[in-house]
Amino acid sequence: MNHNINIPIRAARRAGAVIIRYLEQRKDVKVDIKGKNDFVSEVDRQAEAEIIEVLRKAYPDDAIIAEESGNYEADSDYQWIIDPLDGTTNFLHGHPYFSVSIALKYKKRLEQAVIYDPLRDELYTGIRGKGALLNDRRMRVSGLSGLQGALLGTGFPFKIPHHFECYMNTFKALHPQVSDIRRAGSAALDLAYVAAGRLDGFWEIGLQKWDFAAGVLLIQEAGGLVSDFSGGQNYLKTGNIVAGSPKVFKGILQSIQPHLSESLKV
Incomplete structure (x- = not known):
């Protein structure tokens, strides 16, 4: 694969910067209702625009599935799957638990993953076959032997x-x-x-x-x-x-x- 994980990392950090910039002014943020209990804000849209700009500059021929702006169809085996602000309701209430999520799918397999928590500056990254990292430290799931204590x-x-x-x-x-x-x-x-x-x-x-x-x-x-x-x-x-x-x-x-x-x- 010729796709560099640093590109979605850069996109996620730029989206995170948008989110943090709006956090203190969140009560003035314009919010639309997509459906029952389903909200989208101008922050979602601006964060998504930042992600798409970075990805399309690096990989203009890739397809994109984005939560707010829909699909950018392309005749490509590469497909980006984007959530610019997962936890919009939390964000709008100042509840400190939300994230940016970007995945790359090649044909039918997920190949790259970036999740960014801008409040804690925690960056989770994964590449198929190469492991997963939290801020450059290897991640492993817990070693519990069952549900007891989970x-x-x-x-x-x-x-x-x-x-x-x-x-x-x-x-x-x-x-x-x-x-x-x-x-x-x-x-x-x-x-x-x-x-x-x-x-x-x-x-x-x-x-x-x-x-x-x-x-x-x-x-x-x-x-x-x-x-x-x-x-x-x-x-x-x-x-x-x-x-x-x-x-x-x-x-x-x-x-x-x-x-x-x-x-x-x-």
Whole structure:
């Protein structure tokens, strides 16, 4: 591959600078409603524009899937998957948990990943076959032998409320078995935390591919496992994801499967 990881790193840092610049003036930020419980701000759009400018300057022939501006179709095997501000609601409330997420897919495989936490200046990077790093230090998923003592991350399906009862059943199945469960509001950063061993596992229903594409590769390169709810590899299509260190991953999957509706088992 002729794609340099320093390019998406530069793009993520530029987007992060936009986010931080607006943070103290966030109450004056223009916000539009995309749908129920789904917001987009001028910060999202400006951060995304910064990312696209960097990527298109370096790789003008690549395709881009971006959360806010849609698709830049191209006849290319290279496809960038971008979330300029994962955790917009957190940002708008000054809740300090949000991130920039950029992934590169070549044909059907994720090849590069960058997740940037601009508040903490923490940069998570991964390259297929070369491992995953947090600020230049190698990341490994946690070594827990099962769910006992695990700290899990998750997200409520607030955009798809018809799945909420099913989700709560999975939550009830897992909660008695683990140390605790966190719902922090940025799936990309949650997945980066799994790769770094700060969370032992994660599950969520109905994510968009830009929410988790980069995080998936980080976890895989840090020694973890990722699947859809059936245990397969169709998560980029379904948006349903289970991730974690190997034995925690297995425990999550086995615990939630009996509580899934038929539509979520595919």
